[in-house]
Amino acid sequence: MKHILVVDNQISTCDLLSKFLIKKNYGVATITRGQIALEMLQKRKFDLILAEYNLPDISGTKFFDEVSKSNPEAEMILMGKEVNLKNVVAMIRKGARNFISKPLNPDELIEAIQEAEKHTLHRVADETDSHTERLPAKPSPDMVTGQSKKALAIVEQVKRVGPTNFSVIIQGETGTGKESLARQIHQISSRKEEPFIAVDCGCLSRDIAGSELFGHEKGAFTGAAFQKTGFFEQANGGTIFLDEIANLPMDIQIALLRALQEKVIRKVGGSKEIPIDVRIIAATNENLLQKSETSNFREDLYFRLCEYTLEIPPLRERPEDLPLFIDFFLEQTSKELGRPKAKLCKESRDLLYEYHWPGNIRELRNVIRRSSLFTDSHNFIQADSLPSRITNYKDSLCNIPEYSDELENVPTVKTGDLKSTALRAESKRIMEVLERVRYNKTKAAEVLNIHRKTLYVKLKLLNIPC
Missing domain, CATH: 3.40.50.300 (P-loop containing nucleotide triphosphate hydrolases)
Structure with a gap:
């Protein structure tokens, strides 16, 4: 166990644990807010999360549930002062590795971490034994591999x-x-x-x-x-x-x-x-x-x-890589869930190919993982198991108004007024860019050289559907 995330609203506690654990040859990161820690865990994996149960911005139960979704393989040790015994038992049943009372005892803390390490080693060994006949591992699409x-x-x-x-x-x-x-x-x-x-x-x-x-x-x-x-x-x-x-x-x-x-x-x-x-x-x-x-x-x-x-090009610019990534995530999810590898029906596959993937490979991975939970009796992912933004994507493109209709909705002051003319020109330019980037607002904001939030404000001001 090499990487530990410490989450505690007290800076002094974070510093104390960071110094102590670094001396024990662990890599340590510290965060003082639960919500910020959850954002970090979406992008970076840790072997162990050592977290205060009574965080001011999120409950211990909610924090544990969110971590379990984003980092299911991470061990978690909770800590707290004067915590209700009922809560302790509930968290242990949920899967927390340990619950340590404050003030922290160094020996007790190290013992709990070592126990978590042993559990991780046993789990990895069991997974290895159960997949002895697996094919050689493919490079992860998360690492920007592909055939394009x-x-x-x-x-x-x-x-x-x-x-x-x-x-x-x-x-x-x-x-x-x-x-x-x-x-x-x-x-x-x-x-x-x-x-x-x-x-x-x-x-x-x-x-x-x-x-x-x-x-x-x-x-x-x-x-x-x-x-x-x-x-x-x-x-x-x-x-x-x-x-x-x-x-x-x-x-x-x-x-x-x-x-x-x-x-x-x-x-x-x-x-x-x-x-x-x-x-x-x-x-x-x-x-x-x-x-x-x-x-x-x-x-x-x-x-x-x-x-x-x-x-790094976005996923929509290399559609020939999409089948490879889909297949990898289907295989990865089947191992994670301990189920046979799910299959895509033709309609579902066509919808995935048509979608523009603003969230790129990360969004694709999440869609495949979620949809794999809702396969039919023949282990197929049907279209109704996909998120609505994907199933409705083609219709939403058909319903986008033409420029002439949009320009009619631009706020006006007087005919020929300079402000009205500027608004109309701005609306036309935004619509041109949106169409060119297939209505990817992040890309449109980049092309227009404005912040994405600014783009949303302008779309609302100009009565252009967001």
Whole structure:
């Protein structure tokens, strides 16, 4: 058991556990909010989650249920002070590995973690024994493999840049597998035996970003009861993956630039410079060059990071890979559920091929997993088992109004009025872009160089259906 996520609303508890567990050779990430932890768990897997039962923003039961859905293989140890015995028993029955009372006893904590490790080893051994006649494992589609020209081109680029020490920017829409691609790069580099630390920059607020990335000294701020080791120190010698890097606050961008140029970091509240040797792979679903031109992202940091850039195409641009991914996820889900591999009826398969997949490979995986629960008596996935957004997709395209109808709904002030003319022109441009990108609003916002939320506001203002 190598990677542990600590979730506790008390910063002092997070720091204490982080320091203690790192000394025991565990990789540790800490989060102070339950909802943010759930967002992180959608993108990154942990072997063990050590969580406070009484989180302020989500109940212990709800948190456990959500983690069980997103990370079913992760072990969970809950902790709390003056927790009702009935709740403890209920959580253990649900599948929690242990429930530890606060204040924490170090020996009791390590014993609970070791017990969870043993359970994981036994489970993996049982799964291995039960699949002794399996075919050789296929590469995971999450790792952006495929048979299309675009997929093969990415694989070739990974082979070229992987063995180098170049900093890499991976650009692509949400759900295209940017973190998996970063792990591929790490695995074929000379750093493969060293740590790979993934950081979701979207979860780092201005208040905690510096501490999480670079660590802090004891007493650096209120609640800093212990010295903290940041992600960069944890990744020393290896690779750090900065997902959604465009969300980093400007002052953190400056500190990151210095770390890249000088190869040293300084803890929050500290004066000592700490040498680091870390390869940076950054990912974004935005155009960083455009953001740097509008002062939302430092231009010098962009050019320092983009020693090599990889563009991951969305799933809709490589439809020839879709059958491979569907088959893989059907097979993967059958093993996960312990059921025979589900089959798609012709209508269901046609609907999957026609859909535009705004959530890309991640959305496809979730659809296949969910639909596999609702097979018919012959183990086929029928069309009515698919989400309504997929079954109704073709009809929704047919119901999109023509430009002339839409322009009639644009708010007007006076005929020939400058504001009215501008609104009409803006509406026409938005409709043109939406049609070109097959009504993918994320892509449309990128082409229009505006935030997706801004696009939704404009669509509502212009009476264009969202």
